[in-house]
Amino acid sequence: MSEVNNQRRAFLKTSLGAAAVAIAPGMLLFDMAHGSTEPVSGKVRWGMLIDTNQCKPGCDECVTACNTENGLSGGKLPTDSQWIRKIEIKDISTGRQTSLPMMCQHCEHPPCVDVCPTAASFKRADGIVLVDRHRCIGCRYCMMACPYKARSFVHEPIHDQNPDVPRGKGTVEGCSMCVHRIDEGLQPACATSCPNKAILFGDLNDPTSPIAQKLRVVASTQVRADLKLNTGIRYQGL
Amino acid sequence: MATLSALHTKNKLYYLLLALGGLVVLAGLYAVHMMEEHGHIISGMNNQIVWGLPHVFAIFLIVAASGVLNVASIGSVFGKTIYKARAPLASLLSIAMLAGGLTVLMLDLGRPDRIIVAATNFNITSVFAWNIVLYSGMFSLVAVYLWTMMEQRMNCWTKPAGFAVFAWRFVLTTGTGLIFAFLLARQAYGSALLPPMFIVLSFAWGLAVFHVVQTVIYAWNEKVLDPTILQRKKNLLGIFVLGSLYMVATYHFTNLYFANRVEFEHFILFDGGLFPNLFWWGYLFLGNIVPLALIYLPGLGQTRCVMAASMAVVLGAFIFLYVFIIGGQAFPLSIFPGFEVGSTFADGQINEYHPSVYEFLVGIMGLAIAFMITTVSVRVLNFMPQDKHYIAD
Known part of the structure; x- marks a missing residue:
């Protein structure tokens, strides 16, 4: 009888050990892949203040940094994705010229989120507007609805992707404010790459943050403010 | 014997037509496969013209x-008798065109394999999501309506089903119009x-399609439509054409009145190259x-004229949608009103927009599907309008 029990004990021990060996690496990888499991705080609202006086015409360091960070080809064909682009504008009445980067404006009331049939376009609690690539069916309604042309459609198969930024043929994508970097406590690639420090990134809701302090003292505008979308990206000097 | 051989020829012609329809559907499916394999890069659509020819076909069919x-x-x-006799054929055409249009819309998606995602994740604020319910509801409702008309025991339910x-x-x-009406930032829509x-x-497009199909069915069965009925139906088409022209004119006139849309109207009506033409x-x-x-011209208005008028209305509808959908996107989005703008993103x-043969095949597949459903159904079931001698209601 006791011999049988010993065998059972030995079997259970081996099984438990084997199970632990089988599961542990998976758990470790799961943790590594997901990083922090804490939910995003709704108290934060990430945003940017772009000083157009510091943004130089012809400079596209932010565009290059975005392409590298997110694994974009950098192509300029009408079918290529451009998450951020440089726009040169000239006031028709005064002739004043300005250069500025344009990307998803991370609206508080994003039209892309309203129109998306599957809720693949969504706004995170911290104000970042994203596309769930597993849910996007590629109807392109968000591209029609976006007032800033901030979205691109992936027109062809994608190879050599950045593991942090999964993309997929047949789905829509746009600036994610480098959400994977923000979640690691880093700043978006465009903000860190700007040689003139024209892009100030931070928490709009935190009165002590540099962005909130600067917004209190300088005149800033939202692009197409008439649409009342309350964008997270603000421009100075427009 | 001559009649029998004529029947044989007709039979062959029927199967030939059906085979032709099938071929067009197959060609469409091949185009879908190619787009699935290579992505939308093989279509003429891009990041600026995001909806193209497939949407022109799909929206025509659905409307x-x-x-x-x-x-x-x-x-x-x-309760108008001559129309009651035509209700089953009209319902069949509705189901057939809805099936064709929805197939095109679905197969043009970037990820048509995720259609189950669309059915299971519902965003209440999206008019597209509402339309999924509206289209499937319409399908079922018209099927029930047809059943109440074609099954004698269910005839008592025809009126409530008709109302529904x-x-x-x-x-x-309304939902189809809202897809564009909700696009707040684009001058062409919103x-x-x-x-x-x-x-x-x-009203106009649907009646025109009905006239075309009815004329073909009557000719196929060597029947002649009562001239009084033809007279009434052609007058109705005329009124619908005038009504739709009034709505389109109002849409452009109101746009011309808003300073921020004048430039767009000039583009679409005068200096936009292909679109004004x-x-x-x-x-x-x-x-x-x-x-x-x-x-309406005196001396015209016979069967052939009505058929030609209906075909012209259908062609005009396609052209209207091309101008509305493609032209509306071709005009640059005004992100900085009052500024000259330039960038790498157009x-x-x-x-x-240069449509490719693939998207044309996807679009025309919708017409072929509608054609096949109609052709098979009118052969196996009785959809032929049964008119008694015409008496005014």
Whole structure:
């Protein structure tokens, strides 16, 4: 009888050990892949203040940094994705010229989120507007609805992707404010790459943050403010 | 014997037509496979013109599918006998066109394999999501309506079912118009006029399709439509064409009144290259003036004229949608009003669109599907309008 029990004990021990060996690496990888499991705080609202006086015409360091960070080809064909682009504008009445980067404006009331049939376009609690690539069916309604042309459609198969930024043929994508970097406590690639420090990134809701302090003292505008979308990206000097 | 051989020839012709329809569907499926394999890069659509030719076909079919039910509604809801006799055929055409249009819309998606995602994740604020419910509801409702008409024991339910279809199709076409009406930032769209405009357009397009199919069926069966019935139906088409022209004119006039849309109107009506030509010659002349002349000019208005008028209305509808959908996107989005704009992403530029054969095949597949459903159904079931000697209601 006791011999049988010993065998059972030995079997259970081996099984438990084997199970632990089988599961542990998976758990470790799961943790590594997901990083922090804490939910995003709704108290934060990430945003940017772009000083157009510091943004130089012809400079596209932010565009290059975005392409590298997110694994974009950098192509300029009408079918290529451009998450951020440089726009040169000239006031028709005064002739004043300005250069500025344009990307998803991370609206508080994003039209892309309203129109998306599957809720693949969504706004995170911290104000970042994203596309769930597993849910996007590629109807392109968000591209029609976006007032800033901030979205691109992936027109062809994608190879050599950045593991942090999964993309997929047949789905829509746009600036994610480098959400994977923000979640690691880093700043978006465009903000860190700007040689003139024209892009100030931070928490709009935190009165002590540099962005909130600067917004209190300088005149800033939202692009197409008439649409009342309350964008997270603000421009100075427009 | 001559009759028998004529019957044989007709039979062969029938199967030939069916095979042709099948081939077009197969070609469409091949195009879908290619787009699935290589992505939308093989289509003419891009990041500026995001909706192209497939959407022109799909929206025509869906809008006409709603409008063709007008024939049924005038019969069931308003009790007009000659229309009642045509309600089953109208319902069949509605189902056929809806099936064709929805297939095109679905297969043009970037990820058509995720259609189950669309069915299981529902965003309440999205008019696209509402339309998924509206389209599937319409399908079922019209099927029930057809059943109540074709099964004698269910005839007592025809009127309530007809009422339900009548209400549903108004909501459905409103939903189609709202897809564009909700696009707040684009000068071409974002107008509360669009839903009613699409409803009135649907009346004309649906009736035109009905006339074409009815004429073909009558000719195939060597029957002649009672001239009085033809007279009434052609007059109705004329009124619908005039009504839709009024709505389109109002839409453009209101746009011309808003300073921030004047530039767009100049583009679409005068200096936008292909688009003004298509609008004036294709939509206005071919799609409106020609049919109105064929209907109302003294000495015209016979079967052939009505058939030609209906075909012109259908062609005009396609041209209208091309100008509306593609032209609306070709005009640059105004991100910085009052500024000259330039970028690597075509800001401030007129966007170009060169449709590829693949998207044309996907689009025309919708027409072929509608054609096949109609052809098979009218052969196996009795959809032929049964008119008694015409007596005014």
